[in-house]
Amino acid sequence: MAVENLGTKLATEYEVIRxxxxxxxxxxxxxxxxxxxxxxxxxxxxxxxxxxxxHPYLMVFVGPFSSGxxxxxxxxxxxxxxLPVGPVPTTDRISILRWGEDAQRMSSxxxxxxxxxxxxxxxxxxxxxxxxxxxxxxxxxxTTRKFLHRADVVLMVMLATQAxxxxxxxxxxxxxxxxxxxxxxxxxxxxxxAEEAESVKEYVLDQSQTxxxxxxxVWLVSARQGQAARRGDELDKIxxxxxxxxxxxxxxxxxxxxxxxxxQKLQTPLQITQNVVQVGLSAxxxxxxxxxxxxxxxGNLDQQLAAQRRDLEKVVREVNVEISGKxxxxxxxxxxxxxxxxxxxxxxxxAIRGFFELIGLARLLRRGRDQAYVHTVFNQxxxxxxxxxxxxxxxxxxxxxxxxxxxDIDDLVKYARREIGALPEVIQAKVxxxxxxxxxxxxxVLQTVxxxxxxxxxxxxxxxxxxxxxxxxxxxxxLSVYEILLVIFGVFLLAGGGDLLSPDRPEVPLLLVAGxxxxxxxxxxxxxxxxxxxxxxxxxxxxxxxNQYIETLGKAADKQIDYGMRLRGDTVQPLTRLIDAQTxxxxxxxxxxxxxxxxxxxxxxxxxxxxxxxxx
Numbered sequence: 001m002a003v004e005n006l007g008t009k010l011a012t013e014y015e016v017i018r019x020x021x022x023x024x025x026x027x028x029x030x031x032x033x034x035x036x037x038x039x040x041x042x043x044x045x046x047x048x049x050x051x052x053x054x055h056p057y058l059m060v061f062v063g064p065f066s067s068g069x070x071x072x073x074x075x076x077x078x079x080x081x082x083l084p085v086g087p088v089p090t091t092d093r094i095s096i097l098r099w100g101e102d103a104q105r106m107s108s109x110x111x112x113x114x115x116x117x118x119x120x121x122x123x124x125x126x127x128x129x130x131x132x133x134x135x136x137x138x139x140x141x142x143t144t145r146k147f148l149h150r151a152d153v154v155l156m157v158m159l160a161t162q163a164x165x166x167x168x169x170x171x172x173x174x175x176x177x178x179x180x181x182x183x184x185x186x187x188x189x190x191x192x193x194a195e196e197a198e199s200v201k202e203y204v205l206d207q208s209q210t211x212x213x214x215x216x217x218v219w220l221v222s223a224r225q226g227q228a229a230r231r232g233d234e235l236d237k238i239x240x241x242x243x244x245x246x247x248x249x250x251x252x253x254x255x256x257x258x259x260x261x262x263x264q265k266l267q268t269p270l271q272i273t274q275n276v277v278q279v280g281l282s283a284x285x286x287x288x289x290x291x292x293x294x295x296x297x298x299g300n301l302d303q304q305l306a307a308q309r310r311d312l313e314k315v316v317r318e319v320n321v322e323i324s325g326k327x328x329x330x331x332x333x334x335x336x337x338x339x340x341x342x343x344x345x346x347x348x349x350x351a352i353r354g355f356f357e358l359i360g361l362a363r364l365l366r367r368g369r370d371q372a373y374v375h376t377v378f379n380q381x382x383x384x385x386x387x388x389x390x391x392x393x394x395x396x397x398x399x400x401x402x403x404x405x406x407x408d409i410d411d412l413v414k415y416a417r418r419e420i421g422a423l424p425e426v427i428q429a430k431v432x433x434x435x436x437x438x439x440x441x442x443x444x445v446l447q448t449v450x451x452x453x454x455x456x457x458x459x460x461x462x463x464x465x466x467x468x469x470x471x472x473x474x475x476x477x478x479l480s481v482y483e484i485l486l487v488i489f490g491v492f493l494l495a496g497g498g499d500l501l502s503p504d505r506p507e508v509p510l511l512l513v514a515g516x517x518x519x520x521x522x523x524x525x526x527x528x529x530x531x532x533x534x535x536x537x538x539x540x541x542x543x544x545x546x547n548q549y550i551e552t553l554g555k556a557a558d559k560q561i562d563y564g565m566r567l568r569g570d571t572v573q574p575l576t577r578l579i580d581a582q583t584x585x586x587x588x589x590x591x592x593x594x595x596x597x598x599x600x601x602x603x604x605x606x607x608x609x610x611x612x613x614x615x616x
Contacts, residue, residue, distance in 0.1 A: 342531020
């Protein structure tokens with residue numbers, strides 16, 4: 001019972017490690033095919049390693065067709081018709097027999113089928129039935145030979161009446177070259193006497209020693225006796241032993257209870273995987289140089305795009321400076337016009353005109369004139385001329401941005417195509433899309449904003465002069481009223497001054513007149529002061545309109561620049577997308593392979609400890 005428990009524990013430990021190997025190799029098969037420059041033959045080795053890890057123990061049956069391979073397997077599994085049997089080649093595909101709760105055959109698109117069967121023996125071992133080695137269909141032999149390197153042990157089946165023919169010797173030599181453990185099974189010994197069967201066995205051993213230089217294990221079996229021993233629900237143990245097929249079960253048990261053998265079984269796929277992972281890591285690390293080049297390309301593109309955006313923004317700034325100059329010139333001319341209107345020398349005339357406004361004669365004087373005075377003066381100073389030049393300034397922005405976009409995109413196309421052409425062909429094949437300049441260019445943003453700019457221009461031309469005209473009229477009225485009140489006050493003082501106008505005090509009238517004159521002059525001085533205030537207000541208003549104008553144009557220009565940058569990004573996207581994908585891919589590959597390397601070290605430790613308690 002203790003030995004049985006130890007065997008069960010060993011099998012459990014074995015299965016845990018095997019499952020770890022299987023899961024590890026499965027993950028690696030997701031990443032290794034994506035490693036550039038990794039030889040496809042290496043991938044084939046990993047797939048073989050996965051096959052090893054997916055099968056607990058693999059016994060491959062080979063031999064001429066109709067030698068009884070399928071019959072022996074049917075007898076071992078207690079199912080007469082599990083595999084087809086016949087006197088002509090019936091197996092044209094490799095069949096892997098594995099344990100499964102339900103019996104079923106699963107056909108793949110390749111040359112291998114998997115047959116599931118609920119036989120307890122298949123929990124310990126997987127059998128492989130192969131096409132006949134001397135089949136008239138040449139592909140059978142090719143298929144079988146491709147599969148031999150996966151075997152843990154090869155069972156070469158011969159008919160007792162055709163043992164060690166020249167072809168069989170040739171096949172045995174091939175198996176020896178594969179380095180596999182080979183056991184010769186001589187089938188249909190039930191057709192021979194005991195002496196004849198022993199003679200055939202000795203003949204096979206002698207021929208192997210003479211021709212091949214080694215003496216293999218030779219088992220005498222009878223598939224027909226084995227099948228007869230399994231008829232019914234009970235196994236006839238004596239008949240089963242006489243059939244020789246019990247040797248296979250005993251061999252499997254011996255192998256699976258042998259720690260060294262189990263360790264070697266698991267070491268094989270691990271070593272294959274370790275070798276390929278090392279090659280993969282070397283390939284990925286070698287690709288790091290290419291990755292550095294990719295990143296330098298990405299950095300160059302980023303620098304070029306940043307520089308090009310700065311150039312576009314510089315174009316906008318230059319246009320804004322020109323716009324500011326136009327508004328500044330308009331403000332200066334307007335200030336000069338306002339200064340002329342409100343200068344001190346014209347104050348008396350304005351006071352008189354204000355008087356006429358009060359008595360209603362100003363309307364008669366203005367009759368026949370098309371424009372108000374302020375408009376006339378502003379026209380004389382050509383204050384609208386800089387504003388009228390703004391559309392021409394703005395209209396230069398679109399073509400300048402478009403020309404810069406087209407030139408930059410052409411340069412990017414040349415650069416991207418040159419860099420793609422310098423990449424290895426395997427990388428070039430991963431480029432998705434074509435690097436080419438766009439066929440259309442959208443100017444709608446800058447065209448649409450013209451309406452908003454025209455409104456600001458109109459306000460700068462008209463609204464301010466209308467307001468100045470109204471301000472001037474109000475100022476004239478205030479000045480006229482002030483001067484009239486001074487005159488009335490002076491007349492009142494001089495006419496009813498009484499003691500103030502006494503002959504004894506002749507200086508008083510002079511002082512009064514002088515005081516009134518000074519006050520009148522102070523009133524007239526209000527005009528240029530008012531003009532200074534109006535100049536400041538006018539300049540500030542023009543500055544506000546300038547800022548509004550530049551801000552409105554700037555928003556549209558920003559959208560146009562963003563559009564141009566998107567065109568650049570779309571143009572080089574095949575290259576940038578490749579760089580991003582390769583950077584991410586190689587980083588992931590390196591991380592996965594490094595993790596796999598650590599996991600394999602852990603599995604190696606588990607293999608070293610396999611069965612340790614049993615050995616103690």
